[in-house]
Amino acid sequence: MLEVKNLHASASGREILKGVDLVVKAGEVHAIMGPNGSGKSTLAHVIAGRPGYEITQGSVLYKGQDLLAMTPEQRAREGVFLAFQYPVEIPGVSNVYFLKAALNAIRKHRGEPELDAMDFLSLVKEKAKLVDIDESLVKRPVNEGFSGGEKKRNEIFQMAILDPQLAVLDETDSGLDIDALRIVASGVNQLRTPERAIVLVTHYQRLLDYIVPDIVHVLLDGRIVKSGDKDLARELEARGYEWLEAPAAP
């Protein structure tokens, strides 16, 4: 599904990703861990196409297509979803109106008919249960006045509605108390399907107690220095990142 090869990316002239290699297959859940500043969020942003990064080397293939050649909205319509670490507020635009426009843009791209208001609202009702999101939040302007936890839940709710093939969750656990974390994690777990790939970006092992990954990668200074199964996450929790540091450059 996703094939990242020797990816180098910089922002404002500073190289952040220094040769990332990553292969994610459909049905898999990958966790990318690493300390602050290791490049985790940059990797998530580059996959989604956020402006402000320069790709200096390497490639990203998504379903065999050159992902980096697509605009962010084309990527989204092809099934790439990013759950933001800091979801922005959009005053004046209701969540439900926003999501309907998004879903219909994606459906149109797939050659499917647009959903009418009735069908869309029943979809909203169904998916709102998944992350236990209050229906009044659904009608309010996107993220405006939402608490930190509500914003994160809203991201997973959007993911449920838009039904992506590749979901990248950027620090979805940060700022969540334990109850909210459980709800968000259970939402994500229900969205685990054999067709969908999920990439979790996090720097705490805590989230991985609830969403158990198939593969864990450690990103350090712009490179993936170690990959392993879920036990690697526990080892990191116990030992920190220091023991992995200063690997020889390939």
Added chain:
Amino acid sequence: MSSDSITAKDFADREYRAGFVTDIESESVAPGLSEDVIRLISAKKGEPEWLLEWRLKAYRHWLTMKEPGWANVHHPPIDYQSIVYYSAPKQKKGGPKSLADVDPKLLETYEKLGVPLHERAKLAGVAVDAVFDSVSVATTFREKLEEVGVIFCSFSEAVQKHPELVRKWLGTVVPYTDNFYATLNSAVFTDGSFCYVPRGVRCPMELSTYFRINAANTGQFERTLIIAEDGAYVSYLEGCTAPIRDENQLHAAVVELIALETAQIKYSTVQNWYPGDKEGRGGIYNFVTKRGKCLGRGSKISWTQVETGSAITWKYPSCILQGDDSVGEFYSVAVANNRQQADTGTKMIHIGKNTRSTIISKGISAGHGQNTYRGLVRIGKAADDSRNYSQCDSLLLGDQCGAHTFPYIEVLNSTAQMEHEASTSKIGEDQLFYFQQRGIAPEDAVNMIVNGFCKEVFKELPMEFAVEAQKLLGVSLEGSVG
């Protein structure tokens, strides 16, 4: 992917769609302004002596006046002697008796603008007066309105058929000495719409005037007068467009509204004059004086405007709240994109007791546009227990544009209550990326954000026009991101 590039190209091509010129034979006077020109205009229209005298008084007064310099707009000096003050499409003598007599090219022009005048295709439930350059070319649904006693016709016709009404009310809200542009208009105005709603009548349909400037180097100076007698109600809408030309053209209109006891007038404007090109060449100077007088107790005047066009907009639709318990409202969306400049707002003059006013202003600046809100709220000595609520919000797209707010507040009565709220926000790259990441193209994202921002004003527009206004806003802001 290919469908995306088509969408982007469509947007690039969607510039000013009303920018075509109608090739029609016109009858114009030579450029320049003098007493002779005014006499000529008056004679062409067969006006009574008193009206000519009124025009000449205005002209003589105008010669003593200077252009106002206080507005936050900049333009080269206007040469008033190079403007054509009268231009009319050639018509059979005595003007068209019915739509069948109207030149098909004119009907076609309005058709292209989405304002069909044909009997069979008329806008359902909306009576239209079509003003082309200096004259009114057609008014629809007249008979139906006459059945309930509503007079809706061109200003020129009103002068002929209802001189007593015109003479009684003309200049009572905007006197000919009012300001430079209004005084100029009083001297040279050529046509416009006239509406009279008798006592207790609720006008059964929306009335609208569609203004079109076609001829080059021509100024449009129309005058609109609306009178609502005791207990009457009328909703009125005006729309404006002009062809794309490199020269600036002057539009100096005057609108006077009079609401008697418990009467209500709702006046909506969708202004889409040619705004000039991206570098600021050409475009209409829209210098307009609009004012309503709530003369009777419990009367109400509501202004709603969506200002997307014009190179420069200078207008302050105002309410004089003279009758006790009268209500004034002003809802505005003003856009300044590319090199457009807008200085617009309102004046709420509270004179009567327990008068109330509401001001909701939404300014959108993009490109190099400069958008200014300027508003006055004055509570007079006798205006006990009067209230005002003002809200001025600005939205910025990009970092080359500007938003300015100048609220003036004068309170002479200690029982008054005033509230003023203001905000400035910017459409950020973060917001656009959020939309894109969900599959929504940046242009659509801007439309959604802007429409959300303007929602409070759009809901005041008659339904059909709210939809039109939303689309227009999208076109006006096209190319302002990315």
